Amino acid sequence: MDNNLKWLHISDIHYEYENYSTKKMRNNLLKKIDEEVKSNNKFDFIVLTGDIAYKGSSYSTQVKKFINDLINISGIEKENLFIVPGNHDLKRSQVRERLIESISKSKNPLNEIENLDSGVFAELYKGQKNFWKFYDDITGKKYDKRKIHFIEKREKFNIINLNTCLLCGQDYEEEHLSIFLNRLYDVIHNNLELEKVNIAIGHHNIDCLFIEERNKVLNNFVDEEIDMYLCGHSHKPKFSVDNNNDREFYISMAGAGVCDEYAKATYTIGEIIDTKCTITYYSWDNDDEVWNKENKGLGRKVKEGIVSFSIKEKLKYTNLDEKEVYIEEDDFKDFIIDFHNNIGEVEIKDIPLYKENICDKFKNMKCNSALKKQFEMFGKYFSIINDIMKNSSYLGIDKRIIIPNVICEEYNKILNQYNNGNQIVEEIVNNIYSRYKTKIKYSESKLKVYIKTLVFWLINECDIFDDNKENDE
Incomplete structure (x- = not known):
């Protein structure tokens, strides 16, 4: 169009x-x-x-x-x-x-x-x-x-x-x-x-x-x-x-x-x-x-x-497997800082950050091709997150693990409730949105896309999605 x-x-x-x-x-x-x-x-x-x-x-x-x-x-x-x-x-x-x-x-x-x-x-x-x-x-x-x-x-x-x-x-x-x-x-x-x-x-x-x-x-x-x-x-x-x-x-x-x-x-x-x-x-x-x-x-x-x-956020984000994702860089940076400042107290855990083969992760978690395509589209914005996480002037050295911990916390809650990675990603996004929608003034469609970007980023950077749903059957 x-x-x-x-x-x-x-x-x-x-x-x-x-x-x-x-x-x-x-x-x-x-x-x-x-x-x-x-x-x-x-x-x-x-x-x-x-x-x-x-x-x-x-x-x-x-x-x-x-x-x-x-x-x-x-x-x-x-x-x-x-x-x-x-x-x-x-x-x-x-x-x-x-x-x-x-x-x-x-x-x-x-x-x-x-x-x-x-x-x-x-x-x-x-x-x-x-x-x-x-x-x-x-x-x-x-x-x-x-x-x-x-x-x-x-x-x-x-x-x-x-x-x-x-x-x-x-x-x-x-x-x-x-x-x-x-x-x-x-x-x-x-x-x-x-x-x-x-x-x-x-x-x-x-x-x-x-x-x-x-x-x-x-x-x-x-x-x-x-x-x-x-x-x-x-x-x-x-x-x-x-x-x-x-x-x-x-x-x-x-x-x-x-x-x-x-x-x-x-x-x-x-x-x-x-x-x-x-x-x-x-x-x-x-x-x-x-x-x-x-x-x-x-x-x-x-x-x-x-x-x-x-x-046209609804039009862009309803069928993300078919449509290109556009995120305005400055607005996304503002969101990450706002999100960090409003997520409140969470239990801080040490999360080992290391990259693994994404294809293996998605295969083991039984993810379909649509989720893989979404990941590729959202991936071009990972550098924005990395810039903020590596720059202490944005969040402070001791605060940069708060956002990953919030996502991991939700991941651990629902890991065993669903049979595939697609459902898990959507549920993480929905749960985080429900927790913070009144604290962060963004539209529902934009907030969910921003949260999903953070989820995909963490899949790429650390050990969530290393579980194996293939063995659950």
Whole structure:
């Protein structure tokens, strides 16, 4: 399966801003994208996450030209421009403000939202009328006004378009917005293919929604196999990871498309090669008037302007005998240290570390070819473990046998409970996962793969799996 993709993410253009710095920045943005395409191939799609206009202003010929220039320079097809509305892409009115205030200040806003009638929806949609006309003109696509959210399906990816702005139109609206959970669920439930890259796009970050909705939105993203969420609104770039679910979920926020005292003009380039995703953040240096990789304020996972993570973990790890394993080196090192620091007290035993013929081990333990193939795939990461185990600056000389002892402890518990080595490996992984899943904040699939890597490493390095299941019959 070829999931290789490349995209451009821009947000909060506010094209009515026409000061010198903003004009200079936008023109150089077009040049920068042109250079990117000529050096590193064209894009597959562009995402604009709202606030094309400013305070409901009209969509001028200038902003349409700017976006069309982006389309032409990036090399995408026009149908692969994806745009969602922002809070500045709507017309405000007293009727709208009073209507929204009555909903957000009701005793149970979420219940109120669940029971809105068609007349109320029509009034909420009215404020976005100009945006959707602009959307039809610039994309050549027709927006289905019967839906708040909708999916656009392509051969290798799906874009889940989210309208986070229907309750916009009042002051201090952050934390008082709704994604309309029931409408979201109806659109995405069982409608997304696991094997495709599924990207949700919206204007607001999750923190702008009602507190009662936030976890439910993330639950639905994870449950329905959405891989990441791209958004804007805050005018500051940010990358965040939610790891309080069945797997990690990634949120990338672009900065603004304007230059002022508050905003940080930032765009991102995302790329997926096989199962590795990288997002690179570029910010405008207004002093030197140049685009550079952004290194500040993005969090520790973003290093030198770039964040890397793996996607499609369930797809990669469900049938490991058929699929290549990818482990991000820095993340795996962090895991080993976290694991060591959280496994608690174990009885320390002297374990003789010496290598034996792996083929003989697997034969004696009655392991099938699938496990041998897994071992070979995981084996390329043994050097990472060895680097940590041999470097006292990571764990300390007296602590490096703790992890091997934890694995050996589990091995000795279950050695005589199963008839073959395949079952033993899986049970070791499951038992260690059950013991430490609440102490180490990794998704289930990633944690199990990391644990299995450690198990295979210990099989390679010491005397577990030296028993002979062939003689048990």
